[in-house]
Amino acid sequence: MDSNKNRGIIFGDQNFWIPSHMNFGLLALDAMLRTKDKVALVNGLTDEQTTFGELAQLVVNTAASLIRLGVKRDEVVAVCSENRTEFLITAIAGWCSGASVTFLNAAYGKNELLHTMGISKPKYVFLSPETYKTYYDTMTTTNIVDKYFIFGNTVNDPKLLKFNDLVKTHFNIHEFRPETDINGLMRTALILYSSGTTGLPKGAKLTHLNLITSVNQPSFIAKDLTTLTIAPWSNTVGIICTMDEIVHNRKVVYLSKFKEDEYLSCIQRNKVGVLMVVPPLVVMLTKSTVLKNYDVSSVEYIYSGGAPLDSVVIDEIKKRFSGLRNVFQGYGMTESTGALTEETDTSFRQGSVGKVVLGNIVKIADVETGKTLGPNQEGEVRIKGPALFAGYIGKNLADEQDEEGFFKTGDICYYDEDGYFFFVDRIKELIKYKAGQVAPSELEAILLRHPQVKDAGVVGKPDALVGELPTAFVVKKPGSNVSEKELVDFVADKVSSWKQLRGGVHFIEEIPKTPSGKILRRILRDYLKKPKSKL
16 A cells, blocks of 8 residues: 555555456466366265366357357346356356356346346346246246256256257367457456345446456465355355356355255365355354364365454354364455455454455545545545446446546445555445345335335344344324234335345334435434334
8 A cells, every 4th residue: 555655545456467368258268277187166065076177168168159159249148047067157158259248146036137137138048947937937028038048957948948958069179269359448248236226236347357357366365275155156256256266276166055054064075175155154153053063174264255244253253163264354346346355364454354455446535525535534435446347237437436537335444554444334225134235215115105104214224143134114104004014025025035124114103304305214223222112
């Protein structure tokens, strides 16, 4: 943080290697070929293994087949699936072919699915048997998609092309020519979805340069250890962290969902050294009654992201894992292509979220004036640099930036004299439930559709296990006898699982608002500190 310390601007390392071809898929493919015989991926449920060489061949077969089928540069290839090896093969093959790739979350509700498809407009969609059953009929109503593909051999629908047919034709890796006529500064490689205050996801465009920058980060540890991840690859944390491991030739064990015994057994069988987790999972492990039945001594590091991890929880988890050397935290977002700050083996301070990582330029700005602040002053995090995304689909990135070109994140942090960042709160009013994001305005809009609801406000109720519980405050219409359960069920029928009103419903006389009509959520949160009978 030397060069602009006096101005309060903190630079992550800006010196890193960029391949001349500027194709992130080809970069990943070249990396796989460095250690062809080493295991790259392990399905943590079935123990099926794929080496880097096998993965590279499957990527080439798929990319070449996609090109033969007519996939063109910048057309969108979508994957709608839980974590499985074919998911990564398809994504990397899409990048190699020059297509833009997007992920349709396997936990979306119908409205969110249609909305995100409307944003990215995929021409090709890859489905797992599970997502085929749930979403295929809905997807076909959009008339957007030209071709659908199915993973595995359990679905025999003649309208679908089989993924296995794409990969069975063997192509010579050394003769395969990925799309290299790419302007990596401008070409969209990946579209991820970032929820905003409107409640519906926004399509964030990540370029090839963004992704190349993200995997140039030095590892937070120096050792070559096996990593276990359970984060959905449709999310930023899941895909960026996993691709980082792949590019650096480290073995990744993956699961698609958390079941305590399966998770702990997976650690034991695979001698996992690194756990990639979110805070609620760490909390669960501190309270586990079955952990003692498994040998988890191989775990040396836990990397936690998504929300701050309490120091008490860090101390407790260290007691439960006998071989644990450290628990690292990071802070980031889709718009910064993953991590913005990160702790490492050589740069660590408990309670912080680390220092600014490679490819990012950061300042802390006064929320009201925009003035750049110095150490130990809380303000909004604003960022720019080669890791900064290319903007939201259909929106001008300049509208999200300040006069110096810094993207306004809406998050409140401060940093100390040594450059360690500490997360404080969010200006944005998103509620974080586990790894999911919940926009209060979306739930408020649904509640207001109920015929017996006059007004509504939604906030997050702090919860040690999951982060925050979406909680509603409701003003009934005169004469209404609507119950809490009726409203909880009314919302649950219309949203994804993580957006349900797990914090319940509180009935009050009036929703506190500013003169301009904005809900004063701070006051609603204060209400949560009172006994329910006193509201």
